[in-house]
Amino acid sequence: MNVNVEANLASRPKLQDFKNYNRSEAILKKLYSMLYVNGPGHGTFLSLPFDQLIEHGTGHLFKWRRENPTPEEIELTGRGCADPRAVAELANAGGYSAYVLHPGVAAYASNFVKPDLPLIYKIDGRLNQPDTASIQSVIGDIKDAVNLGATAIGTSLYPGSDMIRKDMERVATVVREAHANGFPAVVWAYARGEGVDNIKDTLYWTSTACTLAASMGADIIKTKYPAPVTDKNRDEYFAYIQSQEKKVKGIEKYLEFEPEKGEQLSHEQLVERVTYLTDAAPESFMVVSGGPKIKGNAKEELVEQTKVVMEGGAEGRIIGRNFWGVPMEEALDLTSAVKEAMKDTKYRRAFSRGTFTFK
Template identity: 30%
Template structure:
């Protein structure tokens, strides 16, 4: 595998990292139809944990089978497939070596009392990732939760172990907490703050939601207004989030979010591309569609990121 100049440039920004981590980042960046471009599309399927099986898969029953997601990610030429331990184990032998895997090592569930502090349980280990041949571990943090400091400590320790063993770390950074309402969870200032926290924790790939133009923190709003940080378009907002991740020195991918129409998915991808984001990590908007529709949508997304 010959590393392209674009990928070499990205890897050069991860100074001090182990060769194993850089090799696994290269595996994902060189994989599939976007290989070598510096762009990525990742298929994440952890929604069964988060929302339950029927809410996740009943609209497309073929998606109950973990092999379906492996095949979808491979056949569409995606950069990686991310899932919890069980789904990855269910296809690990059949699809060994065909696509880089990201083991989601913590999860929550919607059966928890709504008043409980937002947190996730650790459900897998770095050694599980090594056993399955994964390129990375994935870990969710909730900046804003009263449990966030414990989550930061957990991922700091797991990230240290993973890096020592040559495994990269992807951090899902989703602001949630007792003092954050739904508008604040996707506010531009809060999203950029959450992305920056993930970078500070040592994430090699940072996953956040696309931000709105709302500003959720009074003190931050004063700065945004004074400095005049551009926020009118989604591309402006993506650019600001990427800037918050060490001025673009970290890979940033954006969540596909709740199920939406195809035009909205494609519009989001164009904004990510124009704002300098590295790509999409898109789940429900793919696997909840019939396979032929999903493949066609992913084909269009690839075309957008290849420009």
């Protein structure tokens, strides 16, 4: 199996296409700033999110504390890397396409982050304690985003639970309001809910989430890396897909992309999986998350994942804990490695496509 990067990129949207999506010039200029001016450029995207603490709570703070910081260090960057001041320092130095913050943190960090670095204002959030919520709460508003000089509005969509009907209406409203006020809409799209907890990051559910987000009008979709099944969730995933065969003809095809027990998928097979995400949302830009904190050789894993994502046609990555969850020098080294992988000329995106001719 050979990877045809050119063919995979051919199905992706061009920035100029968004003129035909009824997007304003203000939205196009903000997208241009993130995709072409900042970050790796050439139509690619690498963002630094710091929105995890509202979801995971403060349980992680202890592992991110520095040993014996001086008062001067504490004043500048806090006691550890999970401090908004430390994240701001990384954001300023890393050369990202954008950074992501919730309202209160965005207001605080505006004292430290360079004003020309695009802010994605995450308008909603949720806490996973005591139980994982299947819908997010809106905790910000568009006027606040305007006052903070934000570049885009971020919101989350969670298919997979009984809350999805209400969630679709909520997200559609956020997207409409963002567009009406000249903001691109960035939709976090991945499955959540009791019925899918063990299979939420599988290829079927990630691609389904992407399709829904595109249907809501997402300009950029942030989704999960489509994880192959493991021995722990194989039976549940196969049973779910098979249970849907009568209602959804052809869904059983998804099972062909999973590894046999004890097998590992090849690089080419992983790339093919990503093409099913990008094909699920050809009208939206797509970025793939960095996932949980990587154990072992983080640089090697992040670069390999990035190559898979980019070869599959996605526009880029959004990586949080694997960047800001390590010391500054290491974070910049990891960032540089990922950006270099993304700057390969074969991943560059034209601003516009050729025009159709009619005989």
